Amino acid sequence: MGDNNIRILDGSTFLVSNRNGDITAKPDEPEGLFFKDTRHLSKWLLTVNGLTLDVLSTDTIEYFYAQHFCVPPTGTIYQNPTLSIVRRRCVGQGFVEDLTVINHSAEKQKVKLRLRFAADFFDLFEVKDALKKKGKYYQATRHGRRVLGYRREDFVRETLIRSTVAPAKESAGEFEFRLTLQPKSCWSTSFHVTPVTGKTVHHPKFATKEGDAMRRNLKEWIEAAPTVTCHPKAVRLYARSLIDIAALRFRCDTLPDYTLPAAGLPWFMALFGRDSLITSYQMLPFNSELAATTLRALAEFQGKKEVDLTEEEPGRILHEMRLGELTYFHERPQSPYYGASDTTPLFLILLDEYERWTGDVSLVRALEPNARAALNWIDHFGDRDGDGYIEYERKTKLGLDNQCWKDSWNSILFHDGTLAPTPRATCEIQGYVYDAKVRCSRLARAIWKDEALAVTLETQAAALKRRFNHDFWIPDRKFFAVALDRHKRKVDSLCSNIGQLLWSGIVDDDKAQAIRDHLMSPKLFSGWGIRTMANGEGGYNPIEYHNGTVWPHDCSIIAAGLASYGFRKEAATVITGIFEASFFSTTVCPKCSPDTNARRRDTLCSTPQHVCRRHGRQHPRCSASALCSA
Amino acid sequence: MPQAWAAASAMLGIRTLLGLEPKGEVLTYSMDPILPSWMGTLTVDGIPGRWGRAKVVAKGDDTAIVNMKQIYDDLLTKRKDLDKAKIAA
Numbered sequence: 001m002g003d004n005n006i007r008i009l010d011g012s013t014f015l016v017s018n019r020n021g022d023i024t025a026k027p028d029e030p031e032g033l034f035f036k037d038t039r040h041l042s043k044w045l046l047t048v049n050g051l052t053l054d055v056l057s058t059d060t061i062e063y064f065y066a067q068h069f070c071v072p073p074t075g076t077i078y079q080n081p082t083l084s085i086v087r088r089r090c091v092g093q094g095f096v097e098d099l100t101v102i103n104h105s106a107e108k109q110k111v112k113l114r115l116r117f118a119a120d121f122f123d124l125f126e127v128k129d130a131l132k133k134k135g136k137y138y139q140a141t142r143h144g145r146r147v148l149g150y151r152r153e154d155f156v157r158e159t160l161i162r163s164t165v166a167p168a169k170e171s172a173g174e175f176e177f178r179l180t181l182q183p184k185s186c187w188s189t190s191f192h193v194t195p196v197t198g199k200t201v202h203h204p205k206f207a208t209k210e211g212d213a214m215r216r217n218l219k220e221w222i223e224a225a226p227t228v229t230c231h232p233k234a235v236r237l238y239a240r241s242l243i244d245i246a247a248l249r250f251r252c253d254t255l256p257d258y259t260l261p262a263a264g265l266p267w268f269m270a271l272f273g274r275d276s277l278i279t280s281y282q283m284l285p286f287n288s289e290l291a292a293t294t295l296r297a298l299a300e301f302q303g304k305k306e307v308d309l310t311e312e313e314p315g316r317i318l319h320e321m322r323l324g325e326l327t328y329f330h331e332r333p334q335s336p337y338y339g340a341s342d343t344t345p346l347f348l349i350l351l352d353e354y355e356r357w358t359g360d361v362s363l364v365r366a367l368e369p370n371a372r373a374a375l376n377w378i379d380h381f382g383d384r385d386g387d388g389y390i391e392y393e394r395k396t397k398l399g400l401d402n403q404c405w406k407d408s409w410n411s412i413l414f415h416d417g418t419l420a421p422t423p424r425a426t427c428e429i430q431g432y433v434y435d436a437k438v439r440c441s442r443l444a445r446a447i448w449k450d451e452a453l454a455v456t457l458e459t460q461a462a463a464l465k466r467r468f469n470h471d472f473w474i475p476d477r478k479f480f481a482v483a484l485d486r487h488k489r490k491v492d493s494l495c496s497n498i499g500q501l502l503w504s505g506i507v508d509d510d511k512a513q514a515i516r517d518h519l520m521s522p523k524l525f526s527g528w529g530i531r532t533m534a535n536g537e538g539g540y541n542p543i544e545y546h547n548g549t550v551w552p553h554d555c556s557i558i559a560a561g562l563a564s565y566g567f568r569k570e571a572a573t574v575i576t577g578i579f580e581a582s583f584f585s586t587t588v589c590p591k592c593s594p595d596t597n598a599r600r601r602d603t604l605c606s607t608p609q610h611v612c613r614r615h616g617r618q619h620p621r622c623s624a625s626a627l628c629s630a
Numbered sequence: 631m632p633q634a635w636a637a638a639s640a641m642l643g644i645r646t647l648l649g650l651e652p653k654g655e656v657l658t659y660s661m662d663p664i665l666p667s668w669m670g671t672l673t674v675d676g677i678p679g680r681w682g683r684a685k686v687v688a689k690g691d692d693t694a695i696v697n698m699k700q701i702y703d704d705l706l707t708k709r710k711d712l713d714k715a716k717i718a719a
Contacts, residue, residue: 226676226683228644230690231669237640244637264633275635282638285645285677356652359680556639560646568649572664575643579666582640 005031010064010092010205010214011250011262012036012269012323013195020055021068021087021097022046027120030127030266033095033159035195035202037270037324039127040094040159043118043173046087048072048101048111053085063247064214065090083109083181092205092214094159094195100188103181113177115191119159121150123324125332128267135325139172145194146170155328158196165189221246225286237582245283249290254300258293271321271336273298273343274405277350278553284357291354292363298347299370301336303377308395309333315377317343319400333398341382341392341403344374345432352439355447364447375440375457378433384423388467389484390433391425404429405554406497406532406546410539412483413547415492417538420485427472427480428497430464431504437461438505469508478514480507494518494534496554502561512565519558520570528581529555529574552578644674648686657681663688 007016016031017023023044025031033041046053053070060066067088071081082105088098103109121133135152145162165188167175179187195202205211221242228238249259252271261283262268263275276298280291303316310333319340327335348371355364364371382390392403401409404426412420441457444450472480474490480498481490499519501507507515518524523534529550533540542548555578563571649660657679665672670692675685 226674226678229673229675230671234669234672238644241637241640244632245634248632248634248637261634261638263635268633275633279634279638282635282642285650285674285679286641288678357679359655551636552639553635556642556646560642563646563649568660568664571646572666575647576666578639579643 006058006060006066006068007265008060008064008066008089008091009247009265009269011248011259013091013093013095014265014269015066015089015091015095016266017044017066017068018055019058019068020046020053020070021058021066021089022052025120027122028127028129030124033091033193033195034124034266034269035093036197037124037322037327038157038195038197039122039124040119040157040195041117041193042120042122043116045116046085046099047114047116048083048085050112050114056084062215062218063243064092082107083111090204090206090211092211093202094193094204094207096204096206096211097191097193098188099191100186101179101181102186103183106183108183109181111177111179111181113179115163115175116173117146117148117161117175118173119148119150121157121325123326123332124267124322125324125326146172146175148173152325152329154198155325156196156198157325160192160194160196160201162192162194163189164192218243218246233583234579237579242286245279245287245290252293252297255293255297258289258296260293260297261290270323271297271318273318273320273340274346277317277343277346278557281346281350281353282553282556284353288354288358288360291350292358292360295347295351295354295363295367298343299367302370302373303338309398310335310337311339311395311399313338313377313381315344315373315375316381317347317374319343319403333396337399339392339394339400339403340407341390342405342429342432344377344382345390345429345436347371348374348436348440349432352443355443361447364443368448371440371443375437378436382433387425387488388464389425389471390429391423391484393423402426408545411532411546412485412491413493413533413537413539415494415538420483420489420491421487423486424483424491426483426497427468428500428504430468430472431501431506434461434464434468434506435504437464465506465508468506469511473511478511479518480511480515493537493539494523495537496524496530496532496551496558499530499558499561500554502565503557504561505564507565509565512567516562516565516567516570519562520573525574525577526550527577529577530558550578550581552581644672647672648674648688650677650686652679652681655680657684657686659686660688663690665690667691 004019005016006019013035015033023032023041025042032039051072054073056069056071058068070085072083074081084102086100090096135150138149140147145160147158147160149158163175168178169176181187192204192207194204205214225242228235245261248262250262251259261276261279262270263272276294280294283290298317301318303312303314306313316338318336318338320334321336322334326332351367351371384391394400400407402411412424414420437457438461441454445454474481474492479494480501482493482495482497483491485491498515519530523536524531531548531550533547539547555574559571559574647665648663651658665688670690672688672690677684
């Protein structure tokens with residue numbers, strides 16, 4: 001997808017078009033109108049007197065609204081266009097396009113306008129992997145609307161298209177309008193594009209009152225969030241991030257009144273356990289509704305039985321849930337897919353953190369059975385061989401090789417670049433388990449009133465920390481192995497994972513300094529953030545997904561970890577790096593940034609480290625802290 | 631292209647810079663926040679939680695905020711230094 005595309009979205013609906021507003025999707029490109037993981041429009045092409053439009057300017061004013069100012073090409077710079085065409089578009093389920101044609105000249109003009117449209121109903125996975133369709137396409141007219149349809153057994157998807165001004169001529173994939181525009185006059189119509197799933201018609205929100213509600217909702221979202229006053233750059237970053245999160249909110253069918261964050265455009269507009277949990281954790285000081293909804297939604301789909309295809313296991317928290325054709329027919333496992341081993345402990349971490357911020361004990365009580373099931377999964381399913389660590393190995397070839405956040409197939413490598421054989425126990429997941437158990441012992445004691453469980457969890461956590469600091473530590477290089485492999489060998493690449501261990505609190509105090517030194521060394525710290533893998537490792541590639549690029553969310557967690565061990569100056573340096581990187585990006589915080597722009601610079605912050613605090617426990621290095629009440 | 635956990639990194643970043651931690655019924659924050667030098671004073675007002683809404687002000691180095699002209703002057707100075715260095719070499 002090129003940078004020339006215009007993207008607008010609302011939850012699991014998104015529209016990607018050219019700058020002139022046309023959609024000319026190739027099978028393997030994520031262009032078009034997508035709704036619930038299916039492409040409902042793959043062609044949407046407007047011509048004026050047979051010519052494709054040139055674009056003068058385009059704006060995405062709100063995340064769900066775009067306008068394209070276009071002119072028909074005159075073919076020469078010596079002749080100015082006398083017509084302009086304005087396309088204004090609001091997306092929400094389907095979309096509404098308001099089209100206006102303006103005659104600027106003093107002459108009467110005859111204009112032939114054609115809109116051609118088509119839908120390939122590709123599952124998002126088919127777009128990603130360029131696969132072939134198995135069902136049948138059909139077309140019809142129903143209640144004055146053109147119907148583009150696709151059927152495979154009982155899986156039916158349709159797109160309804162209508163124009164408020166009746167076309168002069170219409171056929172299966174085309175509207176034609178013949179206009180006579182008086183001098184200095186204009187003409188307009190609106191196109192309504194409505195997706196249908198099975199028998200359910202999803203009216204575009206902006207064709208209904210819901211559209212106004214959406215506008216109001218964004219205003220309320222911004223007004224409800226804390227106000228940040230600071231340097232304009234910092235305020236802009238905050239505002240932009242807040243709006244991006246608003247755009248990525250979506251409603252789960254089973255919890256229609258609440259929103260939770262989807263992972264991101266274009267491939268990940270769905271419920272992802274890991275992304276939703278981490279985003280909700282990051283957002284807690286600013287919004288707690290996302291966390292509550294994420295916890296409820298993930299609890300609802302928590303695994304109940306053992307299924308090989310989806311890797312469901314009792315108590316396991318899902319990885320990903322999709323609604324497209326391939327998952328419907330079990331040709332892909334994401335319905336939902338459970339192949340993540342960090343989501344279950346992260347679920348417990350968020351549950352505790354949510355209560356610490358909100359004091360909402362009722363949710364912690366309501367989710368007690370889910371939390372117990374999650375703890376049970378950690379000990380009896382996550383730990384497959386009883387060695388005290390969570391390890392993973394996919395159950396089918398459709399599953400993910402790596403069931404940690406670095407989920408590309410080749411992310412867990414030895415120092416010499418060779419692949420570690422599965423099952424793999426990555427270090428940060430053991431950290432999450434430690435943290436989850438410490439936190440759940442607090443919840444067990446304070447809220448579930450189960451002292452025995454609290455003591456058991458404390459004991460288990462202490463034992464895990466002791467063993468981990470021995471089993472994963474590489475004494476001669478002074479850092480933790482990124483994983484233990486099938487043969488319990490230490491996978492000895494230097495990776496960002498060691499930074500997340502600080503966030504979990506599993507690192508022995510006498511090892512923290514060495515971890516800090518590695519993180520801040522030029523091998524790992526690029527100036528923009530912490531590389532996923534250190535320069536100098538066999539597998540290092542500064543532009544490879546998990547083997548060198550810098551990921552802001554990883555850095556934000558590592559910075560929180562550094563601060564919790566008292567390394568506040570270093571934490572600020574890392575945060576400053578990701579803030580500054582975002583100033584150079586048009587799309588706010590990019591998902592990950594190649595670290596090819598690696599640069600050296602002096603440490604930015606020189607204030608002495610002083611205060612830190614984690615989980616309400618006073619850290620040995622902490623001195624004072626301030627209290628702040630309402 | 632927005633990614634939720636990338637966008638929300640700014641929020642966790644602000645939390646860490648300010649040292650925000652709930653403790654019992656109150657929100658605690660760091661007495662000596664560490665802010666990037668360009669940032670100046672950082673105020674977050676209306677932090678929601680069990681305390682209602684809280685306001686945290688982290689006094690930064692406001693003298694560090696420069697305007698465009700200062701940045702340009704700074705660049706020119708650096709450029710001159712660079713030219714001198716070349717001549718010396």
